[in-house]
Amino acid sequence: MKSRSTIVAAALAITLVVGSNQARSQQRPCRSPDPVDTIKEMSAAIFACWQPPPGTAGMSLTLRFSLRRNGTLIGKPRATYSKLGGDDALSRAFVASILEALDKALPLPVSDSMGEAIAGRMLAPRFTAALVGSS
Secondary structure, eight states, X not given: OOOHHHHHHHHHHHHHHHHHHHHHHHTOOTTXXXXXXXXXXXXXXXXXXXXXXXXOTTOEEEEEEEEOXXXXXXXXXXXXXXXXXXXXXXXXXXXXXXXXXXXXXXXXXXXHHHHHHHBTOEXXXXXXXXXXXXX
């Protein structure tokens, strides 16, 4: 039977690896060459390239699109949900910022296994501009 200290050391090592991966995915720079291996990492890679325009807090848009095995876009993304503001110019700027982020992020550097998993499947990330004071 393993000693208690061995078990605690193993648990701490696992926690540090998980914590490190979560921090890295949250701090992923736009156009990072690091391979994307999960849906969470895919979202982080796209969101890293997105900067919502000032004045768009609370606006939200869900895009539906598919990617090829190599991380390139298939067809054109389509909006499946939107909650935009009353100012048409701000709403257009918000949508444009999302399309620009997708354009910057793609092609995604997907791992072989991720490429197989997402190839041709519909993906639907939701982009929501944070309200002031939200995390």
